Amino acid sequence: MREWPLWEVFVRSRRGLSHVHVGSLHAPDAEMALRNARDLYTRRQEGVSLWVVPAAEIVASTPDQGAAFFDPADDKVYRHPTFYDVPEGVEHL
């Protein structure tokens, strides 16, 4: 039997939150992928919205790119917004 393509599943758990990757599944096409996602990943009220994306369409960084991609951020502490004095009484910044 020919294998069905792989799909990545993203669930938004509540309004206002982002979709989060929860896993993957096999399905013959997009509509069935969405239904399989509903059955596999939202059966315990985990979500209010679903995305399915063909796994083949995802472009990912590779582990051997890790050094060039991520290591240079190691010593750039000034990128963290921790050098500001927050005036007293400011609740939402």
Place this chain on the structure above:
Amino acid sequence: MTTLADAGLFTYVLGLADDALVSAQRMGWWISRAPQLEEDVALANIGLDQLGQARTLLAYAGQVEGAGRSEDDLAYLRDEREFRNVWLVERAQTDFGVAMARLLVFSAWQRELYAALASSSDATLAGVAGKAVKEVAYHLDHASHWVVRLGDGTEESHARMQAALDAEWPYVAELFEPVDAALVAEGVAVDPVALKPAVLTVVEEVVAEATLTVPQVAPAVGGGRRGLHTEEMGYLLAEMQHLARSHPGAAW
């Protein structure tokens, strides 16, 4: 004491409950046998939805009967002739096309039934139906997608889907057999005859989209609502009831 009116309601509720229970049992057969793990889970979900409907309805039937029978007593300790389900749901469905053709018809019927029953004058039936109508709408969606994909798929899948539809079609008519007229008049029960046009429209639209043909076949004899069943019903009950009868009162 059970009055005559209660007896009518008991039989009516039992019919709805047994349709759901027996269909759930057949759906459970597919777990580990569907084309993919994803479909195993989908069919298990559908079966469990149906089982949930059956449980509430059986518990209510037991209450209406007033003889102290629980949902488990009714599910596991009745004999074949006491079951009131239609023939559509009781026959084996070991072919995926048959399972989807049957689910298409059954869920289309259940959706119209529950939608109407949600405004029943019987508060319990209205409550069960109001919850279940959303579940069966999804069952209908699932079955429709598969029937369209298989019907409008390859030459082989088309032929097999048509054969499956032909095999199930004689059992459609029984769904629309009249029920207790007094219950319908009181607004407790839904008149199945009145559901027929809407159900057939839904099913025939899916059949047309799937490039299949609505079968022209004579209806089967039927008789499930009177406790008459096909040979396959006995095997189903043997499997479903074996544990509960061999170990009375067994619990987890």
